[in-house]
Amino acid sequence: MRYFIGNWKMFGIPSSFKILDKINQYYLKDKKSNKKYKIVMAPPLTLLQDFSKRFKNKKILISAQNSYHQDNYGAHTGFVSPFMIRKLGVSYIIIGHSESRASGETEEIIKNKVSLALKNNFNVILCIGENQKQKRKKMTLKTLKKQISNSIMKKYNFRKIIIAYEPIWSIGTGKVPSHQELKKNALAIKKFIKQKYRLKFNPKLLYGGSVDKTTVGIFRSINELDGFLIGGASKSSKNFIDIIKNFYT
Numbered sequence: 001m002r003y004f005i006g007n008w009k010m011f012g013i014p015s016s017f018k019i020l021d022k023i024n025q026y027y028l029k030d031k032k033s034n035k036k037y038k039i040v041m042a043p044p045l046t047l048l049q050d051f052s053k054r055f056k057n058k059k060i061l062i063s064a065q066n067s068y069h070q071d072n073y074g075a076h077t078g079f080v081s082p083f084m085i086r087k088l089g090v091s092y093i094i095i096g097h098s099e100s101r102a103s104g105e106t107e108e109i110i111k112n113k114v115s116l117a118l119k120n121n122f123n124v125i126l127c128i129g130e131n132q133k134q135k136r137k138k139m140t141l142k143t144l145k146k147q148i149s150n151s152i153m154k155k156y157n158f159r160k161i162i163i164a165y166e167p168i169w170s171i172g173t174g175k176v177p178s179h180q181e182l183k184k185n186a187l188a189i190k191k192f193i194k195q196k197y198r199l200k201f202n203p204k205l206l207y208g209g210s211v212d213k214t215t216v217g218i219f220r221s222i223n224e225l226d227g228f229l230i231g232g233a234s235k236s237s238k239n240f241i242d243i244i245k246n247f248y249t
Contacts, residue, residue, distance in 0.1 A: 005229050006041045008234060012047050017047075018237075020041055027039055041234065048090055067116070071116045082116045085120075098129055122160070129171075129209070154197055165207055166207075172210065187224055207219060
């Protein structure tokens with residue numbers, strides 16, 4: 001099973017459901033969809049309640065983009081707990097995106113968010129990635145292993161966790177890792193997780209960073225990838241559908 005997960009970031013108004021309607025129509029017509037892939041969309045917080053109701057009985061799944069690192073209710077003006085989001089019927093959540101890390105999220109905060117998301121029965125999409133400086137100093141794998149180790153405890157259910165490898169230097173730049181580089185990193189990430197957390201199954205791993213209808217073809221033969229976390233291209237139904245089409249061409 002592969003995943004095509006769209007992250008809308010700060011985009012979308014109530015009428016933007018039309019984008020998902022078109023994607024859902026394609027998904028229903030595509031004979032490969034039931035067996036081969038899932039579509040998950042992460043609109044902004046303002047649209048979660050409407051979209052989760054609108055697509056409740058449809059094929060597209062809805063994800064939150066983030067949550068606060070404390071649960072239930074509290075005196076935290078402007079923040080929303082994972083408990084509150086889960087009550088909307090949302091089943092996925094993105095945690096640890098590089099943009100959130102750049103805004104001040106520490107690994108301790110991310111660890112708390114992962115813990116609370118799992119407590120509330122979310123499927124967690126945990127983002128990891130190295131910056132240009134770390135890549136240049138050949139610290140990619142060291143960085144990724146540290147981010148994983150500091151965010152996930154051994155007691156966690158890895159069947160509810162999807163790792164999204166997003167090189168920071170690739171996001172929104174049009175630059176992507178070479179086929180060989182990405183395959184090497186994907187293998188190393190999966191091997192590390194399997195050994196460290198003593199898994200008897202392969203963890204799910206996505207790639208994100210300048211994924212579009214052209215670059216997705218580069219990754220088609222990397223069997224270690226279980227799908228993609230898609231940014232800008234997910235805001236257009238045509239561009240998103242073209243990614244799926246080109247992947248399965």
